[in-house]
Amino acid sequence: xxxxGAFLAxxxxxxxxxxxxxxxxxxVVMRLSGDPVPLLLPPDAPIAEMERVRHDLGLDRPxxxxxxxxxxxxxxxxxxxxxxxxxxxxxxxxxxxxxTLELGVVAFxxxxxxxxxxxxxxxxxxxxxxxxxxxxxALIGQSTPTFFLGILFxxxxxxxxxxxxxxxxxxxxxxxxxxxxxxxxxxxxIARITRSAMLEVLRADFIRTARAKGLGEFVVVAKHTLKNAxxxxxxxxxxxxxxxxxxxxxxxxxxxxxxxxxxxxQSIYNRDYPVVQSTVFIAAVLFIVINLTLxxxxxxxxxxxxxxxP
Amino acid sequence: xxxxxxxxxxxPPRRPxxxxxxxxxxxxxRREFLGRAAVLSLTATGLLEAVRLGPAAAQTTxxxxxxxxxxxxxxxxxxxxxxSSNDIRVSFNIFDNLTSRRPNGKLYPALATRWARTAPTxxxxxxxxxxxxxxxxxxxxxxxKFSIERTYDPAAKTLVSTVFxxxxxxxxxxxxxxxxxTKKPDPLLPARLGFYGGQIVPKKYLEQVGPDQFNAKPVGxxxxxxxxxxxxxxxxxxxxxxxxxxxxxVDRVTFRPVPETAPRVAALLKGEVDAITQLVPDQxxxxxxxxxxxxxxxxxxxxxxxxxxxxxxxxxxxxVKQAMSLAIDRTAIVKELWRGRGIVPNGxxxxxxxxxxxxxxxxxxxxxxxxxxxxxxxxxxxxxYIETTVGYVANDKPMAEAIAAMWKDVGINAVVEVIEYxxxxxxxxxxxxxxxxxxxPTSTLGDPDGMMxxxxxxxxxxxxxxxxxxxxxxxxxxxxxxxxxRGEAYQKMTRIFLxxxxxxxxxxxxxxxxxxxxxxxxxxxxxxxxxxxFNFRMRRA
Numbered sequence: 001x002x003x004x005g006a007f008l009a010x011x012x013x014x015x016x017x018x019x020x021x022x023x024x025x026x027x028v029v030m031r032l033s034g035d036p037v038p039l040l041l042p043p044d045a046p047i048a049e050m051e052r053v054r055h056d057l058g059l060d061r062p063x064x065x066x067x068x069x070x071x072x073x074x075x076x077x078x079x080x081x082x083x084x085x086x087x088x089x090x091x092x093x094x095x096x097x098x099x100t101l102e103l104g105v106v107a108f109x110x111x112x113x114x115x116x117x118x119x120x121x122x123x124x125x126x127x128x129x130x131x132x133x134x135x136x137x138a139l140i141g142q143s144t145p146t147f148f149l150g151i152l153f154x155x156x157x158x159x160x161x162x163x164x165x166x167x168x169x170x171x172x173x174x175x176x177x178x179x180x181x182x183x184x185x186x187x188x189x190i191a192r193i194t195r196s197a198m199l200e201v202l203r204a205d206f207i208r209t210a211r212a213k214g215l216g217e218f219v220v221v222a223k224h225t226l227k228n229a230x231x232x233x234x235x236x237x238x239x240x241x242x243x244x245x246x247x248x249x250x251x252x253x254x255x256x257x258x259x260x261x262x263x264x265x266q267s268i269y270n271r272d273y274p275v276v277q278s279t280v281f282i283a284a285v286l287f288i289v290i291n292l293t294l295x296x297x298x299x300x301x302x303x304x305x306x307x308x309x310p
Numbered sequence: 311x312x313x314x315x316x317x318x319x320x321x322p323p324r325r326p327x328x329x330x331x332x333x334x335x336x337x338x339x340r341r342e343f344l345g346r347a348a349v350l351s352l353t354a355t356g357l358l359e360a361v362r363l364g365p366a367a368a369q370t371t372x373x374x375x376x377x378x379x380x381x382x383x384x385x386x387x388x389x390x391x392x393x394s395s396n397d398i399r400v401s402f403n404i405f406d407n408l409t410s411r412r413p414n415g416k417l418y419p420a421l422a423t424r425w426a427r428t429a430p431t432x433x434x435x436x437x438x439x440x441x442x443x444x445x446x447x448x449x450x451x452x453x454x455k456f457s458i459e460r461t462y463d464p465a466a467k468t469l470v471s472t473v474f475x476x477x478x479x480x481x482x483x484x485x486x487x488x489x490x491x492t493k494k495p496d497p498l499l500p501a502r503l504g505f506y507g508g509q510i511v512p513k514k515y516l517e518q519v520g521p522d523q524f525n526a527k528p529v530g531x532x533x534x535x536x537x538x539x540x541x542x543x544x545x546x547x548x549x550x551x552x553x554x555x556x557x558x559x560v561d562r563v564t565f566r567p568v569p570e571t572a573p574r575v576a577a578l579l580k581g582e583v584d585a586i587t588q589l590v591p592d593q594x595x596x597x598x599x600x601x602x603x604x605x606x607x608x609x610x611x612x613x614x615x616x617x618x619x620x621x622x623x624x625x626x627x628x629x630v631k632q633a634m635s636l637a638i639d640r641t642a643i644v645k646e647l648w649r650g651r652g653i654v655p656n657g658x659x660x661x662x663x664x665x666x667x668x669x670x671x672x673x674x675x676x677x678x679x680x681x682x683x684x685x686x687x688x689x690x691x692x693x694x695y696i697e698t699t700v701g702y703v704a705n706d707k708p709m710a711e712a713i714a715a716m717w718k719d720v721g722i723n724a725v726v727e728v729i730e731y732x733x734x735x736x737x738x739x740x741x742x743x744x745x746x747x748x749x750x751p752t753s754t755l756g757d758p759d760g761m762m763x764x765x766x767x768x769x770x771x772x773x774x775x776x777x778x779x780x781x782x783x784x785x786x787x788x789x790x791x792x793x794x795x796r797g798e799a800y801q802k803m804t805r806i807f808l809x810x811x812x813x814x815x816x817x818x819x820x821x822x823x824x825x826x827x828x829x830x831x832x833x834x835x836x837x838x839x840x841x842x843x844f845n846f847r848m849r850r851a
Contacts, residue, residue: 033732034730034732034733034735034736035732035735035736035739036732037739038732038735038736038738038739039731039732039735040469041393041469045469045472045771046472046769047739049471049472050739052464052467053467053469056467084385084386085385085386085541086386086388086391086522086525087522087525087526092541095540095541096541096542099543147570150573151570151572151573154572154573154576155572155576158576158580159576159579159580162580165582166573166576166577166580166582167568167573167576167577167582168543168544168566168568168577168582169543253569253570254570254572254573255573256542256543256566256567256568256569256570256573258540258541258542258543259542262542262569263541263542269730269731269732270732271732
């Protein structure tokens with residue numbers, strides 16, 4: 001297990017570098033792209049008043065000084081105070097995390113549980129009507145803009161047929177439409193990747209061998225094909241999961257879901273630097289955790305990958 | 311965020327709309343523009359039309375809760391730290407002011423029962439007795455004095471420190487009297503006290519718990535008191551049972567942010583919410599045709615204008631600005647883009663304000679005259695930039711495109727550029743606009759002093775143009791106690807204004823709300839969202 005420990009330590013070190021780089025880029029870009037003060041004050045505030053507020057927020061100091069203060073504070077776990085909410089920024093960002101995870105995980109589960117079986121069946125029954133129908137749907141799912149799909153769901157399923165609430169967060173019924181909307185894209189791309197990965201393996205010699213030695217179709221598909229096709233499926237699934245957690249801005253906006261993507265975008269508009277930093281930090285940590293998990297899963301599924309890792 | 315789903319990475323505008331963010335800055339012809347507007351409205355309206363609703367429900371209710379969906383969430387409770395419309399819709403209900411501007415535009419007693427000028431620079435207020443804060447403490451003149459002084463106290467660092475600059479000092483000789491001394495005569499002080507910055511906060515509680523805790527758990531004297539807030543999800547308030555003006559007609563009030571227009575309207579049509587704010591013109595008919603809902607509107611106490619950076623050539627030439635104004639077909643804009651939910655203004659004073667002159671005709675549309683003015687000005691096809699936002703004010707980008715096309719029709723080289731909201735704020739601060747830009751001047755006092763003079767006056771945020779006579783009149787009117795003199799001054803200022811057009815006034819739109827039919831609500835023109843007995847009631851079964 002010493003190899004695994006070294007591997008983990010190396011990955012954690014890289015993760016820290018990544019976090020530092022991400023924070024720095026966001027710090028610089030945010031400060032170069034605009035000023036929160038005019039957004040806070042009424043439009044008739046005089047220049048002196050602007051300068052006073054800038055001073056109070058520490059925005060009048062040179063950028064390197066602001067950066068040093070920022071880094072020092074982050075190392076102590078202090079992400080600053082939200083300019084918009086007047087509360088600790090990390091506290092604000094973390095209060096959005098449960099809603100984000102709830103929506104992201106459910107959308108992900110819907111996507112995977114539907115997409116993988118569809119992809120497998122499409123591959124086995126290649127060029128059948130079922131395959132064409134499934135892949136046609138996948139194409140539509142992948143190319144429909146999220147806001148359109150979301151509003152369509154609201155108008156048809158919520159308003160016309162009264163099956164679900166239109167928007168907001170509450171019991172499980174509130175979760176269905178946004179999760180389906182958010183999951184649609186991931187579902188489509190996972191289904192397509194699953195299908196092509198399966199087809200690739202189905203063509204391989206060892207599958208012909210397996211069939212030749214008289215194995216049942218289920219064993220061929222489940223044990224030999226799916227397991228060997230798992231790596232690309234796992235990769236796309238992991239990437240999609242990260243995206244579902246971090247990039248759900250439009251879905252969250254359409255369904256008034258109190259998630260972190262929406263918070264991040266609003267904070268960017270408000271130039272609320274500390275909250276942007278906090279949400280990006282959380283998103284980066286989530287991505288790093290997901291990638292790490294994937295790497296470990298690769299090793300479990302395919303022993304060959306273990307040797308190639310440092 | 312670190313990664314964007316290709317299908318989910320589009321960035322919605324600050325007040326999201328269904329418009330595509332087309333950065334094509336080439337002007338469209340009028341017909342193309344109208345065609346595009348029709349296609350866009352198909353996406354939202356068309357879908358809504360395609361969906362039919364069930365039979366009419368009863369027009370009364372058992373509900374004891376009012377659910378309001380607004381376009382964005384609040385940011386904070388402390389009323390002295392925000393002037394945004396989402397925030398003040400809530401803070402004006404948790405807190406009271408000394409005076410209250412009702413939907414009819416007149417000032418009424420609130421925490422002050424009477425006020426009078428006892429000397430040219432002294433206002434004396436008699437405060438209401440027996441009023442209790444939500445935590446049970448009694449309200450006294452000490453709270454009022456503390457509150458107003460807090461707005462401009464450097465140590466409090468509020469964001470409304472410019473509201474009461476005319477005040478010299480305040481005395482509270484006894485528990486129910488407040489005396490305000492102004493630096494010069496200020497006829498509009500009671501009006502100033504009725505709007506933002508004027509919300510009265512509790513001295514004892516605030517000093518006891520500190521500003522952070524006060525902001526987290528606000529205590530006011532208003533008709534509703536704070537219960538809980540989950541950001542971007544829901545804000546729950548309950549009716550104060552012993553409110554001094556009588557308990558309001560529900561037990562609970564919940565505010566929900568629903569940023570997108572289509573879901574907000576859908577939530578209303580379906581009956582999930584009782585009232586929505588920011589009902590767009592596209593959806594006005596839809597909401598009224600639905601048997602259980604209706605729209606109510608009030609003419610906005612303000613104007614939508616293209617403010618002009620008159621320091622840039624050729625906008626320093628009044629003739630060019632006259633041509634720009636004459637070339638705009640405002641009637642078409644009201645009819646096509648606003649579906650009639652607005653009026654063509656007649657000058658810089660909003661209809662409904664003090665000293666609005668009803669005898670002036672609406673701003674004219676006269677392309678031949680516009681061409682003649684351009685010729686007279688020696689206009690040499692210099693580009694004139696419209697820096698528009700998307701959704702900063704309703705319909706800003708479609709209006710900018712329409713106006714650019716109208717300007718092209720008379721030979722003005724109009725260029726539309728789209729800028730982000732925060733970029734607009736920055737340019738506003740630096741006064742670095744390249745040409746004209748959208749502004750929605752609000753009449754904070756129901757008087758031209760709180761609108762045209764506040765914004766266009768020397769040192770004001772839109773100080774791009776100076777005119778000695780205009781300045782002398784504006785200054786004299788601010789400190790004059792003679793309403794006849796003030797009226798004449800504003801008439802003269804209007805004449806000068808229409809010659810020089812420091813704003814190119816475009817429209818006075820409606821502020822529309824959608825309601826369940828059982829909700830009786832009279833909106834306030836100045837975006838104040840009162841939930842009080844004088845304007846709100848539920849029709850019970």
